Amino acid sequence: MARRKIVAGNWKMNKTPSEAVALVEELKPLVKSEDVDVVFCVPAIDIIPVVEATKGTNIKVGAENMYYEESGAFTGEISPAMLTDAGVEYVVLGHSERREYFAETDETVNKKMLKAFEHGLTPIMCCGETLEQREQGVTMDFIRQQVKIGFLNVTAEQAKKAVIAYEPIWAIGTGKTASTAQAQEVCADIRKCIAEVYDEATAAAVRIQYGGSVNADTAADLFSQNDIDGGLVGGASLKADFGKIVNYK
Numbered sequence: 001m002a003r004r005k006i007v008a009g010n011w012k013m014n015k016t017p018s019e020a021v022a023l024v025e026e027l028k029p030l031v032k033s034e035d036v037d038v039v040f041c042v043p044a045i046d047i048i049p050v051v052e053a054t055k056g057t058n059i060k061v062g063a064e065n066m067y068y069e070e071s072g073a074f075t076g077e078i079s080p081a082m083l084t085d086a087g088v089e090y091v092v093l094g095h096s097e098r099r100e101y102f103a104e105t106d107e108t109v110n111k112k113m114l115k116a117f118e119h120g121l122t123p124i125m126c127c128g129e130t131l132e133q134r135e136q137g138v139t140m141d142f143i144r145q146q147v148k149i150g151f152l153n154v155t156a157e158q159a160k161k162a163v164i165a166y167e168p169i170w171a172i173g174t175g176k177t178a179s180t181a182q183a184q185e186v187c188a189d190i191r192k193c194i195a196e197v198y199d200e201a202t203a204a205a206v207r208i209q210y211g212g213s214v215n216a217d218t219a220a221d222l223f224s225q226n227d228i229d230g231g232l233v234g235g236a237s238l239k240a241d242f243g244k245i246v247n248y249k
């Protein structure tokens with residue numbers, strides 16, 4: 001069965017609640033699509049107004065992070081139940097910025113993965129190498145480790161519903177997109193890794209996005225690769241261009 005494409009915007013730390021609503025209103029008519037899942041991953045404080053503003057559209061709402069405990073004395077954190085109660089369906093986990101600036105590790109990402117599935121949230125688990133790792137030729141060793149630890153104790157049934165975002169760190173926010181061949185090569189190998197950990201059916205079901213300077217010019221080539229099932233888009237998701245990326249064909 002063909003995998004359905006999924007194009008998600010990662011707003012990062014941009015847009016106040018009122019700006020968020022204005023952006024949704026601008027993008028709403030542009031991101032209509034019959035055959036692509038469209039997700040807006042927004043800052044926690046924007047979630048409630050964005051859920052409200054996207055009602056009746058094809059747009060799904062995602063969070064950019066969550067904590068792996070149910071509730072309690074974890075000042076500043078957001079629980080999975082808070083997200084689902086607010087109408088969130090997706091959650092970005094282990095973005096490289098969170099790994100770099102907020103000390104996220106493969107182990108904490110794994111705890112979050114398990115918690116997300118427990119609550120019926122679909123994780124978008126990010127992985128990707130630094131420029132140094134690419135130059136040293138250890139890209140796939142590194143990514144395989146991120147994927148294997150991230151999916152530890154995740155069942156095959158859960159894994160089938162997961163989204164993995166391959167985001168080479170050197171391509172994020174740099175305007176330097178990975179070539180389609182580079183992106184396809186890594187995404188195919190991630191799928192192979194999932195097949196080794198689970199089985200072919202799970203590998204065939206999991207959706208793998210490419211992320212890193214995706215724009216309206218590069219989306220079509222990237223998203224038409226065999227193992228690339230859409231994109232996780234940063235900067236360009238905050239502009240009208242996002243409509244062109246969703247409707248890349």
Ligand SMILES: O=C(CO)COP(=O)(O)O
Nearest residue numbers: 010172173212213234235
């Ligand atoms: O980090 C990204 C999405 O999660 C990519 O960001 P840019 O599209 O701005 O490079």
